[in-house]
Amino acid sequence: MYSLYLTSLLVTFFSSVTLNRSFQFLLLILVTLVSISFFGLRWHSGADYAGYLMIYEYIPTLSSFSLSAVKDIHGELGFLFFSSFVKSLGTADYFYMFILSVISISLKSHFFFKESPLPVLSFSIYLLFLGMTFEFVQIRYALSITFIMLSISSLVKGDRYKSFLLFCLGVAFHYFSVIFVVMYFYRRIKVSLVALYFMSLFTFLVISNLGGALFLFDLIPSFVSETILGRRVMGYIDTDEHYSQSVAMTSFLFLRVFLFAGIILFFHKRFNLENDKFHDFFRICMLFLFIFSFLSFNSIMFSRAVALVEILNFLLIAFCIEKSKKVIDRFLILSVFFVFSCLSFLKALDSENIYSYQTWLSIVF
Incomplete structure (x- = not known):
C-alpha cells in the first residue's frame, strides 16, 4: 500500500507541471481524495494512533466538558474541545480519525490551490516530504500547522483579523505553534x-x-x-x-x-x-x-x-x-526535489513510528 501511494504521488509530481489550471484543479481533487482515503482509513498503522483513540475514549461529551474534566487528558484545549464535539455526535473512534484527516488534508489542498501556481506539484511534494510524519503520526500538529498556513495566507492578503483568529485556532490545537507569532513582524x-x-x-x-x-x-x-x-x-x-x-x-x-x-x-x-x-x-x-x-x-x-x-x-x-523558460532549469529543480522526495518518503517509512498498513474498513465490513 505504501509503495502504491508513493508511485501515485510521483506520477502526479511530474505530470502536474505541464497541465493547465483546469486540469490542475481536477488532478488536485483526485490527489486530495486519494490522500484522505490513504490517511483517513488507516487503522493502528502509526505510533500515536492508539494514543489518539485513548484520548477519544476518555474525553467527555460536550454536556460534561469542563477544564476539570479534561485536565488529566493529554492534548491542547482546542483539540480536546473539538474531540468532545465529535464524540457528542455519536461518532465511532475510527471515523473520528477519518474526520481529522479530512480536515487536515482538504484544508492544506485548499491552501495550495489558492496560493500556488502549480498546486498539485506543491501539494504532492508536501505529502512526499511531510505526509508520513504529520498526517500519519503527529495528527494534532498536522491540524495546527494547517490553520497556521491559512493564517499566513490571510496575513499576506492583508486580512490581519482573520489571520489572527486562524493563528489562535492553530495554537489551540497545538501550543508549540505559538512560536509562529513572529510572522506578524515580517514587514518590519x-x-x-x-x-x-x-x-x-x-x-x-x-x-x-x-x-x-x-x-x-x-x-x-x-x-x-x-x-x-x-x-x-x-x-x-x-x-x-x-x-x-x-x-x-x-x-x-x-x-x-x-x-x-x-x-x-x-x-x-x-x-x-x-x-x-x-x-x-x-x-x-x-x-x-x-x-x-x-x-x-x-x-x-x-x-x-x-x-x-x-x-x-x-x-x-x-x-x-x-x-523558468528553459527546460534545463525545470529539469534541475524537479530532479533535486524528486530525489529528496523519494528519500524523505522512504526515510519516514523506515521510522519506528510507522507500522504495516491496515485499514478499519475490514473491521466495519
Whole structure:
C-alpha cells in the first residue's frame, strides 16, 4: 500500500507541471481524495494512533466538558474541545480519525490551490516530504500547522483579523505553534533575503554546536517554566537524550531545509521574481528560518518549527518552475526535489513510528 501511494504521488509530481489550471484543479481533487482515503482509513498503522483513540475514549461529551474534566487528558484545549464535539455526535473512534484527516488534508489542498501556481506539484511534494510524519503520526500538529498556513495566507492578503483568529485556532490545537507569532513582524524586517539566509546559516552553525539548551533555557525563571507553555517547552529538552541532541550539519533535515531555501533564493535572483505574493511568502519563510535556527540545539523542536519553512519552500518552488523558460532549469529543480522526495518518503517509512498498513474498513465490513 505504501509503495502504491508513493508511485501515485510521483506520477502526479511530474505530470502536474505541464497541465493547465483546469486540469490542475481536477488532478488536485483526485490527489486530495486519494490522500484522505490513504490517511483517513488507516487503522493502528502509526505510533500515536492508539494514543489518539485513548484520548477519544476518555474525553467527555460536550454536556460534561469542563477544564476539570479534561485536565488529566493529554492534548491542547482546542483539540480536546473539538474531540468532545465529535464524540457528542455519536461518532465511532475510527471515523473520528477519518474526520481529522479530512480536515487536515482538504484544508492544506485548499491552501495550495489558492496560493500556488502549480498546486498539485506543491501539494504532492508536501505529502512526499511531510505526509508520513504529520498526517500519519503527529495528527494534532498536522491540524495546527494547517490553520497556521491559512493564517499566513490571510496575513499576506492583508486580512490581519482573520489571520489572527486562524493563528489562535492553530495554537489551540497545538501550543508549540505559538512560536509562529513572529510572522506578524515580517514587514518590519528590512534586511535583504540574501542576508537573512546567511544569518540563518551562521546562527544554525553557532547554536547547534553550543549546547544551546544550557545557553538559552537555564536562564528561564522558574515561574515561567511552570506555566502550561513553559512545561510543554521544557518537556522537549528535559531528558538527557533530547537535551544533547542538536541538529548536525550532515543531517538530512539540515540539508533539505537550507538547500531548498538556497535554490529558491538563487532562482529568485535569476528570474527576477518580484511578484508581491512570492516576495511576502519568501520573506516570512526566511524570517522563520532565521528565528528557528536558534532552536537547532534540539532536533525535535527544530524539526517541528521548520515544518512551516519547508511547506513555504514547496509553495515558492512552484513560482520558480512556472517562471523558468528553459527546460534545463525545470529539469534541475524537479530532479533535486524528486530525489529528496523519494528519500524523505522512504526515510519516514523506515521510522519506528510507522507500522504495516491496515485499514478499519475490514473491521466495519
